[in-house]
Amino acid sequence: MTLDRKTAIRWRGSLLAMAVVAGGGGFWLGHRGEAPATAVGAGGKQPLYYYDPMFPNQKFDKPGKSPFMNMQLVPKYADGGGAAGPAGVTIDPASRQSLGIRVVAAETGALASSLDVTGAIDFNQRDVAIIQARSGGFVSRVYARAPGDVVRAGAPIADLLLPDWGGAQTEYLSVRRLGKPDLTAAARQRLRLLGMSDGLIAGVERTGRANGIVTITTPIAGVIQALDARQGVTLAMGQTLAQVNGLGSVWLNAAVPEARAGKVRIGQNATATLISFPDETFSGRVIAILPTAQADSRTLTVRIQLANRGGRLRPGMFAGVALGSDGKPALLVPSEAVIRTGTRTLVMLATNDGRFHPAEVRVGRDAGGKTEVLGGLAEGEKVVASGQFLLDSEASLTGIAVRPIGGAR
Structure with a gap:
């Protein structure tokens, strides 16, 4: 959830007023770590002025009731500086629960489904098989196939009569009978170059007969996308008979x-x-x-x-x-901790001394209630995930500088 900063500033006073009533008027927001006070000079510090949280731009030089909302005026103290640390908004620890402030550390993780x-x-x-005629011939038989059929690997498509293959096989058998290994090897290589498989050549050698009829099968399992084999059709070398898509x-x-x-x-x-x-x-x-x-x-x-x-x-x-996630680690904070002003994106940092101050961040993807932080925050730094708009408006009113993206530790 994100809000316009101006809207957050207007609502800040209302939230503060409700919190005062709920807590019995026992807490105030301070600047630079001053202890809360309800009277002039409390804690040994002199207020600069007093103001009504509902109308923070109106200043009063004396304590008392607000003429606008009839509520007690809040003292504003000067920045004391020194060893107290960098400027920031301070809240009485006993009042944090009333304000619903929740602090979460930035951690490295992976985004969920985004x-x-x-x-x-x-x-x-990419899983396609093209079945072609390796030699010119004729389709002597077509098996019961049609486009859209699901077939297994090795399923027959058609029987082809290939005269060139029959002639080459006859020559091979004749050379083989000569008993000259070098000539036999050359003749066998010629059969391979014509496109015959080793299984077909072995069958010719075993039977001693030429076989010019070859059964064309599909090399993969899948769906027949196209089927151009028809019985009696004359084939040219390289003509496509079928196309099969794998599943x-x-x-x-x-x-x-x-x-x-x-x-x-x-x-x-x-x-x-x-x-x-x-x-x-x-x-x-x-x-x-x-x-x-x-x-x-x-x-x-x-x-x-x-x-x-x-x-x-x-x-x-x-x-x-x-x-989902691309598996790459990213620095993540709760999405509700991110304040989008329209011109920049902020988070409220919580320091170990109890102070809160704004920091500018550069964010990336959002998913599963988490936001990726690309810059402006380091792992382990703590951000306010609930109640951050009240703190941001207080920081804006008191002029606390925003830590730039390059200032992350």
Whole structure:
């Protein structure tokens, strides 16, 4: 939660007044560590002036009741300096609980899920097998296949009659009968260069007969995307017979708003949920951020790769996506501790001597109630996570300097 500093200043007096009533009028905010006082000269210090917390810009030279809210005027003391330490707002320890002030140390950690978007499952376009004819010939038989069929690795697609292969095998057998190892090896290498597998060559050697009919199979398991093999069709060398897309992994194309694209990094973890499997989550990682934005929706496409065990994730399915931490450590503070003024971002530091003073910070991502601090704060420094707006308004009224980003220890 963030507030405009002017609004915080107006409300500061109201909060202070309520806290005074709740605490029996026993605490006051001080500057530079002076002890609270309710009368002129208390603690041996002379107030500079008195003021009404509801109207802090109006000054009075004597104690008494405020003419505006009929509440006791608050003394304002001069900065005593010396060994008390740097300027800061001081609160009576007994009054901190009434004000609800909570102090938390900045610590290194990883942000939780930072962005929830939607996406659709698509084929992994890197897991594609193109099945082609290695030689000119004819399609002698087509197996019962059709586009969209899911096939296993090694499933037959078509039987091809390849005359060139039959002739080459006949020549190889003739050379082999000569019993000259060097000529036999050269002839076998020629069969390999024509595209024949070692298994096919071994079969020719074992049977002693040429086999010009070859069964074309799919090298991977997946979905038949295209099938151009038809019985009786004449084939040219290199002609495509089928295309198969693997299903071992799929892509999830998530639409990320352009304004939040800076929060996504390659390698970032992602979790997907689908209405088809309401009790399960599927984990993956970002493998690409596509370079063009969608003009109509002003979104960028983020590509996430998911394992697809059992082939249950089908292209076209709709999914909710939670983009999580990229795994990189970051300095984190509670998001409620961050004060955004519109021109800069502040936190209220708590020092060991009980003082509070503002410090400027540079922040990054927000997620899970935590904010990433990119500069202006060091690990272990304590910040105010509750009641910081009252302290910030008091620091502003008394002119306490803000520690710049470069001043972090």
